[in-house]
Every structure is written in C-alpha cells, then in structure tokens.
Amino acid sequence: MNYTIHQLQIFLKVVQTRSVTKASEELFMTQPAVSIQLRNLQDQFEIPLTEVIGRQLYVTDFGKEVAKIAERVIQELENINYKTQAFQxxxxxxxxxxxxxxxxxxxxxxxxxxxxxxxxxxxxxxxxxxxxxxxxxxxxxxxxxxxxxxxxxxxxxxxxxxENKLYLMGNTPARNEGKPLIYREEGSATRMAMEHYFESREGKQRKRMELTSNEAVKQAVIAGIGHSIMPLIGMRHELMSKEIHILPMMDLPIITxxxxxxxxxxxxxxxxxxxxxxxxxxxxxxxxxxxxxxxxx
The missing domain is CATH 3.40.190.10 (Periplasmic binding protein-like II)
Structure with missing residues (x-):
C-alpha cells in the first residue's frame, strides 16, 4: 500500500461533499487534480471506494469504512501538531x-x-x-x-x-403594495419573525416568493422584485449606496x-x-x- 495522507484528505473531502467538483472547490484544487488523486487511491484497493450512477457519485460501504479510518488518521496528525505547539x-x-x-x-x-x-x-x-x-x-x-x-x-x-435588528426593506423609500413579500426558507429565524409580523397585522398571505439565503433575498430586493424584512447588519453598503432603503413601518425594527x-x-x-x-x-x-x-x- 502506497497511499498518501494527501490522498486520504482528498478522499475524505469527496465523501463529505459527495462531489468531486465541490471537493475541488473546498480544497482549492482543480477538478482533474482531485480526480487523479482519487483514482490513485482507488488503485491501492481491489474493492471500489465510490461508484457513479448516472451523474451522481455514491460512496460504497467499503469506502465509508475507509473514510472513517481516514478521518481518525487525519485527526491524529492534527493532534501531533497541537501537542508540538503545546510543548512550546x-x-x-x-x-x-x-x-x-x-x-x-x-x-x-x-x-x-x-x-x-x-x-x-x-x-x-x-x-x-x-x-x-x-x-x-x-x-x-x-x-x-x-x-x-x-x-x-x-x-x-x-x-x-x-442586537439583531430586522427592518422591512425595499429598493425605493416607500412601500409599493403591489409588490410581493420575499421570504426566507422554512426554518429560518428571519422567516419566522417576518411571518409573525405580517400575519398579526395583515393576515396570512400566500408566499409568492421564497429564497434560501439572505444574499439572494437582498439581490431580489435590490432588483425591485419585492420587499422583505431583513437583518440590518448585512446591509451597510447597500444602505450607504441607496440601493436599499428602510421602509417606515409600525413596530419595526424587530429586535432579537x-x-x-x-x-x-x-x-x-x-x-x-x-x-x-x-x-x-x-x-x-x-x-x-x-x-x-x-x-x-
């Protein structure tokens, strides 16, 4: 067996991300370089570590066991570094x-x-x-x-x-009632606060738009698609450049x-x-x- 620590690190990242492409991005390597190291590691074993069905990569049961061992090996190597520094x-x-x-x-x-x-x-x-x-x-x-x-x-x-301050925001200084409200995804604390605010004042509404990140909501608001209650803390540059405006609403901001x-x-x-x-x-x-x-x- 001639596999290297580097190969184990790459394989572990592939297992964690279930994707050569995502692993290469997180490791700051090219996709071909990750594929080559993955193939070199696989060549050490007669049993497959991974398999591709359609375009989806799957880790075999054997691959999962190797990944568990690789994780322990890498952790122990990190511990050596920590121990060395601790003695210093x-x-x-x-x-x-x-x-x-x-x-x-x-x-x-x-x-x-x-x-x-x-x-x-x-x-x-x-x-x-x-x-x-x-x-x-x-x-x-x-x-x-x-x-x-x-x-x-x-x-x-x-x-x-x-403090976490939540305001209703839009790309103009006044609210356009014809534009939809833009919500975060289920499970988001901002989503729950926004739902509670509007349902207690304007009744339950059909959610015409739901986006899965604060950045996506921000860009949709800047583009004029709709309005959203968003955390002030991520809006410094947009407020200064007047790409986004805080809309005057009663009982806002919501503060957590x-x-x-x-x-x-x-x-x-x-x-x-x-x-x-x-x-x-x-x-x-x-x-x-x-x-x-x-x-x-």
Whole structure:
C-alpha cells in the first residue's frame, strides 16, 4: 500500500461533499487534480471506494469504512501538531462554530483578534441555516452555535454579542403594495419573525416568493422584485449606496440578540474557554470599533 495522507484528505473531502467538483472547490484544487488523486487511491484497493450512477457519485460501504479510518488518521496528525505547539507554550487546538447565515456579518469580528493572539488555533466555521445549526449543537458536533433565537427544548448557556435588528426593506423609500413579500426558507429565524409580523397585522398571505439565503433575498430586493424584512447588519453598503432603503413601518425594527450558545453542562475545552474569556474581555471594544455604524440605528 502506497497511499498518501494527501490522498486520504482528498478522499475524505469527496465523501463529505459527495462531489468531486465541490471537493475541488473546498480544497482549492482543480477538478482533474482531485480526480487523479482519487483514482490513485482507488488503485491501492481491489474493492471500489465510490461508484457513479448516472451523474451522481455514491460512496460504497467499503469506502465509508475507509473514510472513517481516514478521518481518525487525519485527526491524529492534527493532534501531533497541537501537542508540538503545546510543548512550546502555545495555546493550540480546534474551535468549531456553527452560525446561522446572517451571523457571517457578526462572528468574524469576534474571531479576528482572538486568532491573532493565538496562532496555534484552527477554526472551523460552518455558516448554514438555523435548523442545521441547532442540529449540530444538539448532537454535540460543535463547540458553539451563533443564533439570534434561543432554541426550544434544548438547555444551553449563552453569551450575548449584539442586537439583531430586522427592518422591512425595499429598493425605493416607500412601500409599493403591489409588490410581493420575499421570504426566507422554512426554518429560518428571519422567516419566522417576518411571518409573525405580517400575519398579526395583515393576515396570512400566500408566499409568492421564497429564497434560501439572505444574499439572494437582498439581490431580489435590490432588483425591485419585492420587499422583505431583513437583518440590518448585512446591509451597510447597500444602505450607504441607496440601493436599499428602510421602509417606515409600525413596530419595526424587530429586535432579537445575536448570542453565542453552548450546551448546558458542557465541559469547554481550553480553546473554547479561552475564546469565551476573550469575548467577555473585549466585547465592548469590538462593538465600538467594528459596529459603530450599526449601533446608531
């Protein structure tokens, strides 16, 4: 057997993404390069690791077992690096955070200084929808989750970061009643807040348009397709350039809180505790330095 660590890393990424194309994008490699390494790994085994049916790639049962072993091998290699740095007096380890999609406008500013101070820490940041964030937290797959609404029936502890302000927005200063409302997908906290707001004032409406990301909603609003209740925090440049306007509506903004949450009773790793301590000590400075425009609204 002459397979390499690099080949195992590539194979594991293919298994995780179920796609050579997606794996190549995440690994910053060309698709042919990923295919070649995948084929070279396969040549080491008489049993197929993957199979393609139609245009869909499937991982065989044998491939799944190899992937599990590959994941453990790669984790142990990372542990060697962490141990080496720890013996040099450097705080090391991995910090994993899952964030609701709009949280991408918040969490990087709370991570930047911390990572500058601790060069031995690796960060895994998964930006996804609220349902997936809560699932990852529930399964104890992550250290922290960044959410704007505390999940029900799940005991957690929290650290508040910043207000989440939701306004109705359009591409003109006044609401055009003839244009539809644009909603986020099911499971989105913004979707739930928007539904509650309009149903309590204008009654239940047919949802003519539903988009699966805040960015997609933003672009639809800019294009004049309709109006949407959206988080202010991702709209700085669009508001300054007047591509988007806040529409005057009663009882807006809707205000929730962006918060870092973790399972109650969870024993935090040294890296996780250090990050929490950093946030508590530097929160006000981070807000003043990075969010002064936002705090004025």
């Amino acid at each position: 007096g450097i705080l090391t380890g991995k910090l994993s955070i899952s964030s609701a999609s709009t949280g991408k406008y918040v969490i990087p500013y709370f991570l930047s200084g911390f990572l500058d101070e601790h060069k031995g820490i690796d960060i895994v940041l998964d930006v996804t929808n609220k349902s997936r964030v809560i699932e990852s937290l529930k399964n104890n797959e992550i250290d922290f989750a960044l959410v704007s609404v505390v999940p029900e029936r799940l005991e957690v502890e929290e650290e508040l970061l910043i 809180k962006w918060r870092l949450i973790w399972l109650k009773g969870k024993r935090l790793s040294p890296v996780s505790q250090a990050f929490l301590d950093y946030i508590r000590s530097n929160k006000q400075h981070i807000l003043d330095h990075n969010f002064s425009w936002y705090l004025k609204y």
